[in-house]
Amino acid sequence: MSKKVLTVDDSKTLRMIIGKHLTPFGVQMIEAENGEQCLSIARQNAPDLILLDYNMPVMDGYHTLIELKTDPALKSIPVIMLTTETVKETVIKLLKLGLRDYIAKPFSREVLLEKLNPILDLYDGKGGPPEKNIGGIQEFITNAENPTILAADDKSNILEMLKEYLGSQFNIISADSGHAALNAVVLKKFDYLVLDLSMPEVNGFKVLEAYLRNGKKEPNVSKVVAMTLRTAQEDIDRAMGVGINSFLYKPFRREDAVNSIDCVMSQQKKEEAPNQGYLHARGKVRILECPPERSPKFKAVAGALKLEIVQEINDMAEEGLSELIIKVGNGFLSDPGVKRRFVSLIEHILHLSLNLRIVADSQEAQDELKQFAETASIPTESSLDSAMRAFEQAESKMAVT
Numbered sequence: 001m002s003k004k005v006l007t008v009d010d011s012k013t014l015r016m017i018i019g020k021h022l023t024p025f026g027v028q029m030i031e032a033e034n035g036e037q038c039l040s041i042a043r044q045n046a047p048d049l050i051l052l053d054y055n056m057p058v059m060d061g062y063h064t065l066i067e068l069k070t071d072p073a074l075k076s077i078p079v080i081m082l083t084t085e086t087v088k089e090t091v092i093k094l095l096k097l098g099l100r101d102y103i104a105k106p107f108s109r110e111v112l113l114e115k116l117n118p119i120l121d122l123y124d125g126k127g128g129p130p131e132k133n134i135g136g137i138q139e140f141i142t143n144a145e146n147p148t149i150l151a152a153d154d155k156s157n158i159l160e161m162l163k164e165y166l167g168s169q170f171n172i173i174s175a176d177s178g179h180a181a182l183n184a185v186v187l188k189k190f191d192y193l194v195l196d197l198s199m200p201e202v203n204g205f206k207v208l209e210a211y212l213r214n215g216k217k218e219p220n221v222s223k224v225v226a227m228t229l230r231t232a233q234e235d236i237d238r239a240m241g242v243g244i245n246s247f248l249y250k251p252f253r254r255e256d257a258v259n260s261i262d263c264v265m266s267q268q269k270k271e272e273a274p275n276q277g278y279l280h281a282r283g284k285v286r287i288l289e290c291p292p293e294r295s296p297k298f299k300a301v302a303g304a305l306k307l308e309i310v311q312e313i314n315d316m317a318e319e320g321l322s323e324l325i326i327k328v329g330n331g332f333l334s335d336p337g338v339k340r341r342f343v344s345l346i347e348h349i350l351h352l353s354l355n356l357r358i359v360a361d362s363q364e365a366q367d368e369l370k371q372f373a374e375t376a377s378i379p380t381e382s383s384l385d386s387a388m389r390a391f392e393q394a395e396s397k398m399a400v401t
Helices: 012-025 035-045 061-070 088-097 109-120 156-166 178-187 204-213 233-241 254-272 298-304 308-318 336-351 363-370 384-400
Strands: 004-008 028-032 049-053 079-083 101-104 137-140 148-152 171-175 192-196 224-229 247-250 279-282 285-290 323-328 355-360
Touching: 004 012, 004 035, 012 028, 012 109, 012 178, 012 204, 028 035, 035 049, 035 061, 049 061, 049 109, 061 079, 061 088, 079 109, 101 109, 137 178, 148 156, 148 178, 156 171, 156 254, 171 178, 178 204, 192 204, 192 254, 204 224, 224 233, 224 254, 233 384, 247 254, 254 279, 279 308, 285 298, 285 308, 285 384, 298 308, 298 336, 308 336, 323 363, 323 384, 336 355, 355 363, 355 384
Parallel strands: 004 028, 004 049, 049 079, 079 101, 148 171, 148 192, 192 224, 224 247, 285 323, 323 355
Antiparallel strands: 137 171, 279 285
16 A cells, blocks of 8 residues: 655645656655644644645644644644754754654655655665656866855756856756756755746746745845846746846857846845845946835835935946936835935935936836936936946947947
8 A cells, every 4th residue: 555645835836846756656645734734634634644844824833733642532643843943952842743854854765765665665775776867967076165056047058157157166967958956946955046038838937936936945036147038038037027137148148147147146246235226237337226115125215315425326327427316116105204205315326427227126116217307318228238238229329339
C-alpha cells in the first residue's frame, strides 16, 4: 500500500516541488494551504506523515502542531516542520510539542529524502536514488564567499555570457527553462535573480511570482534584474508595475550586465540603510521616487522634499550630473502641503538648469501635474524606461550634431 503524505504550505509551488520528489517513490500526495485545512484533511485521510510549514496565514504551523498533538485521532501522525525559523529555542519548543523533525528552507531533494526515508521507508541506503529528469540547473561556483546569482533563460548562449561577464565576482546558478527556474527558486540559495521575461511555457513573471511566494525569508523584488528586448514595451511596463526597475536589455555587452547588477545592489543598500539618501542611480541619471499615498514610504519622502532631497539634488548638480527623473505615484500630490513642497522643489530644479523628466504612472497623477504651471511644460512619461530612452535619444542627437 502506498504511503500518504500531507503537505501543508501556502506556496503552491513548494507543494508541487515536494510532490515531484516523492511521487516517483509511489507516495500519494495530499495538499492543504493552511493549518485549518490541514486538521480537516488529516482527519479525513489519515496520512502517514505531515509536512507542515511554519509561517502560514489563517493558522500557522506552531498552532497547527498544538492542535495535531492534542487530538487523540491525530497525535500519532509524525510531523516534520518546513521552516526558516532555525533558532535553537524555537526548535526546542517545537520538539517538546511532539515535532518529529524539521527541515530548514530552502532545502535540496537530498535533504528532503534523507529526513523522510526513516519514516516512510522509501528506499534502501543513503542519499536516495539519483533524481531523473530534473535537469536544467547548473552551478558555477567560483568562490564560496561570493554572492550568488540565479540566472534563468532558455537560451544557452545568454547563460554562458552571464557566466563569462559576472562569474569573477558572483557564483552563478543557471536555469535553462521556466520549469527549471521554478525548481531553483524553491530549492537553491541565491542573492540576486537575473530573469528572462519571455521564456516559453513558464515565463519569467510566473517564476517571479513563485520567488515572491515560496516562503524564502524576505524575498525582494528589488534584487531582480529583468532580461528582455528593448522593444518589448508591454513586458517592460508589466515588470515595472510589480516593482522591477533594473533591466538588462538584449543584446547586451559585459558592461551592461555589470551595470544591471550594480543597480540592484545599490537599491539593496538603500533599503538596508534608508537614511543614506532618496535619489538612486541608473547610469548617469538620478531618479527620485515619490511613492503612492498608501505606500509606507510616503511620509518619509513627502517630509524630505523641503530639505534632504533639495540637498541631494544640490550635491548631484555639484558632481556635474544634469539628468533627473522624478516618478510621481498615484495620490502623492493629494495633500496641499505636499503639493507646495513639490512645486517648490521643481522650481529649485529648474533654477539649477537640470534636465528634468517626470514619470506619472497613472492618469490621475498626470492630471494633477497639469494643474501646475511649473510642471505643465516638463516632459512627462508613462514609465521610467521611456524616460530613460528619451534621455538616451537626446544624448545621441547631441553626439551627432
